[in-house]
């Protein structure tokens with residue numbers, strides 16, 4: 001059986017070494033006589049899994065002691081609601097809208113208070129990131145929310161807002177663990193794991209302790225639905241109810257892989273930057289395909305491009321799939337193509353894509 005190069009935006013590729021470990025441990029996890037899918041979340045084996053996963057994530061992301069880590073169901077989309085429910089204490093927050101997910105986050109927050117659009121890049125179809133230093137932030141804002149890498153439009157922040165006394169909250173779903181981050185710049189970070197870490201079914205939140213115990217203006221902390229209350233869930237160590245056990249296990253394997261096989265996030269960043277450079281250098285070298293993003297904001301994870309017309313885009317995706325390069329169709333909001341080149345995409349996959357693009361160009365231009 002041949003494995004393809006899978007450019008899906010998520011769920012997406014996982015490191016082959018991790019899949020093999022999961023396969024080897026599938027029927028009998030560490031002498032338990034059962035798979036992780038079958039064991040009690042209160043068992044000593046699972047206790048070891050969740051403890052080790054959290055500890056490894058703390059080391060890999062260099063998370064300080066005054067931040068708690070939680071493993072939740074509901075995806076990143078549920079975090080869009082949990083953030084305002086738990087943190088919108090003044091009844092207003094600043095949202096920077098740089099794509100579809102940050103727009104959805106703002107719409108969800110507007111159900112609980114004022115989600116003020118402090119800046120937006122909609123005027124140029126989200127092909128850039130607003131200058132974060134030039135934004136007029138609301139001094140009353142409970143927090144500032146950003147989406148650090150815009151999965152659909154292929155942009156990323158190169159600098160993040162920093163305002164004294166106003167915590168920054170970031171959706172890092174599509175760039176988490178792709179490069180080092182300075183966690184201390186954030187009040188909270190959250191991400192769905194299915195882009196760069198694990199199978200679908202879990203979101204992780206990293207929350208600074210002093211933000212806990214609060215609630216949206218007009219609610220008491222006790223009125224927040226239990227499964228959306230960071231304080232309750234984090235206090236219970238993500239074990240208030242049955243957690244997404246398999247996703248936690250897979251996350252642990254990937255953290256282990258990042259630490260031991262890759263050697264940490266600086267090396268991961270170097271590899272990701274090198275992969276992205278191959279693709280962007282090729283895009284810049286010809287005039288058949290076009291990438292619409294302002295160069296300094298180009299994402300290292302999601303690379304968008306179009307051919308001269310939608311019919312040719314369609315032919316491109318079909319022929320690429322036949323050549324073992326799958327899931328290259330762009331998001332319906334953007335059209336064209338999108339190559340998601342997350343951590344687990346090997347350099348050879350990007351080389352194969354560029355070789356295919358050039359062959360296709362020569363045949364169609």
Ligand SMILES: *Cc1c(COP(=O)(O)O)cnc(C)c1O
Pocket residue numbers: 010074075076077078101147149150151171172173174192193195
């Ligand atoms: C995929 C994605 C989401 C949505 O995640 P779900 O887990 O499907 O809810 C949110 N934000 C970003 C940046 C994403 O890439």
